[in-house]
Amino acid sequence: MLQTAPPNADLTGRESEFDVELRKVFKVFNGETAVRGVEFGIRRGEFFSILGPSGCGKTTTLRLIGGFEMPSAGEVMIRGQSMTQVPAYRRPVNTVFQSYALFDHMNVRDNIGFGLRLKNLSKAEIQRRVDEVLELVKLEPLASRFPKQLSGGQRQRVALARALVNRPAVLLLDEPLGALDLKLRKQMQYELSSLHQDLGVTFVMVTHDQEEALSMSDRIAVMRDGRIEQIGTPQEIYDAPKTPFIADFIGDTNLFEGHVERCDATALVIRTNAGLELLVDRSQADQTERLDRGSAVVVSVRPEKIDLHLYPTETTHNTFEGRLAHTMYLGTHIQFTIKLTSGAVLTVRQPSNLAEHPALNTPVFVSWSPTHSLALAAG
Ligand code: ATP
Numbered sequence: 270m271l272q273t274a275p276p277n278a279d280l281t282g283r284e285s286e287f288d289v290e291l292r293k294v295f296k297v298f299n300g301e302t303a304v305r306g307v308e309f310g311i312r313r314g315e316f317f318s319i320l321g322p323s324g325c326g327k328t329t330t331l332r333l334i335g336g337f338e339m340p341s342a343g344e345v346m347i348r349g350q351s352m353t354q355v356p357a358y359r360r361p362v363n364t365v366f367q368s369y370a371l372f373d374h375m376n377v378r379d380n381i382g383f384g385l386r387l388k389n390l391s392k393a394e395i396q397r398r399v400d401e402v403l404e405l406v407k408l409e410p411l412a413s414r415f416p417k418q419l420s421g422g423q424r425q426r427v428a429l430a431r432a433l434v435n436r437p438a439v440l441l442l443d444e445p446l447g448a449l450d451l452k453l454r455k456q457m458q459y460e461l462s463s464l465h466q467d468l469g470v471t472f473v474m475v476t477h478d479q480e481e482a483l484s485m486s487d488r489i490a491v492m493r494d495g496r497i498e499q500i501g502t503p504q505e506i507y508d509a510p511k512t513p514f515i516a517d518f519i520g521d522t523n524l525f526e527g528h529v530e531r532c533d534a535t536a537l538v539i540r541t542n543a544g545l546e547l548l549v550d551r552s553q554a555d556q557t558e559r560l561d562r563g564s565a566v567v568v569s570v571r572p573e574k575i576d577l578h579l580y581p582t583e584t585t586h587n588t589f590e591g592r593l594a595h596t597m598y599l600g601t602h603i604q605f606t607i608k609l610t611s612g613a614v615l616t617v618r619q620p621s622n623l624a625e626h627p628a629l630n631t632p633v634f635v636s637w638s639p640t641h642s643l644a645l646a647a648g
Contacts, residue, residue, distance in 0.1 A: 285349030288313045288439050288471040289334055294343035296329050303329045305495035306343070311439075316465050316472045318482040321492035322518070327475045328443060330492070334473060335441050336360045348438060363432035367444040369424050371416040371431075378403070378412040381430045402430040405464070422453045429464070442474040446481065458485055479519050483507060491515055511557055513567035513645050523575075523615050525568040526647065529560055537644055539568055543611045548586040550639040558646035565647035572618035574641035577605060578634040579627055588636035591615070593627045607635055 287310035296304040304326045311317045319327040332338040333345055336357030345352045352360060371380050378399055385395045403409045406426040416424055425445065432440055445461070446454045462485050465472050476482050482489045483503040490500045499511045510516040517524060527541035537554055539547040547568050554560050582588050594614070595606035598621065605617045605627070617635060627633050 290346040292344045294340045297341040314469045316487045318474045318486040318489045320482040325492040326495040327492050331475045335364050361438040363435050363437040364441040365428045365432050365445050367447045369428040376413050402434045406430045421449050439471045516569035523570045529564045543613050548639040549642050549644040554644045555646050566644045567647050568644050570642040572616045575617045575635050575637045577617050582636050584636050593633050
């Protein structure tokens with residue numbers, strides 16, 4: 270079993286609850302703030318992802334943990350110790366870069382052992398540890414090949430092995446699967462998750478791929494404009510996004526802008542800007558901001574929560590007529606684009622074994638339950 274760095278106690282002798290902790294961290298580059306007061310704690314053994322659109326500050330946040338950047342303000346803690354005075358090479362972390370950064374003139378074995386040779390470990394110890402990780406990432410048969418003789422997935426495994434051979438407390442992964450094609454990416458997602466489970470090492474991964482983050486992580490921090498917009502489990506982020514930005518960024522959704530027309534103890538009635546009346550269950554109203562009559566809101570309805578009917582339904586709320594504008598076959602599902610009579614365009618997803626398929630341009634009816642939509646305060 271691969272060993273990792275021993276846990277450190279902080280100056281008070283207490284063991285920290287977190288492997289990595291960011292305390293109100295800011296990073297300013299030439300007057301431009303890339304990271305704005307980011308705060309979070311990553312628990313030991315967690316698979317934690319930092320997700321967000323291009324330029325939101327996720328790589329900078331990872332580099333601040335790795336020590337490749339120093340905070341302009343705030344503090345990075347690893348295992349209870351401040352990293353302010355600790356350079357990158359002395360931190361108990363290793364990084365796997367998207368580019369892999371392998372040495373072309375060294376074979377797989379030498380690439381993996383490179384860091385250990387710098388540490389002046391004995392030849393026998395280096396060989397033992399390299400063998401251990403070669404087995405872990407299933408690269409033993411390729412140990413004497415050079416990077417150019419490897420596939421993308423194999424190169425990615427060498428990069429992983431090279432980081433893991435140092436037995437880091439925390440493994441930092443910067444878009445680790447970004448250079449792989451879709452099929453290989455799926456396979457490596459599975460391998461990376463299994464490796465994480467087997468090792469129990471804390472993984473911190475940066476990705477802009479929401480599906481990747483949802484499928485692999487214990488928790489996800491979604492960043493926007495240098496700030497953390499929400500931290501939660503994949504299910505919390507998907508089912509209970511805190512803001513319209515998260516609802517839109519994570520998975521597909523239909524968003525309706527409008528305002529609260531009426532509300533009581535059980536439901537909110539929302540009037541959308543296009544004139545639709547939507548009913549949202551009270552339990553699905555914004556948990557952080559209080560919504561009252563007149564509040565500007567965005568209603569989010571996931572495509573898979575909408576039912577499609579060929580005939581009018583008996584339900585009286587959240588049911589609308591439209592025409593089928595487009596059909597897209599997605600394997601297990603079919604995605605329908607529906608143009609409502611009001612002009613709004615809806616995306617609806619149904620299992621592909623649906624009994625009856627509507628034809629293009631035919632009238633259709635959509636409906637959804639008040640518990641299957643979310644009303645969020647407009648940003
Ligand atoms: P991407 O997904 O495109 O890699 P990101 O979310 O990882 O984006 P960062 O690379 O962290 O974003 O960049 C955040 C902001 O900081 C960007 O506006 C970027 O231009 C800026 N930035 C990052 N590194 C530097 C640097 N070394 N010097 C100046 N500006 C930088």
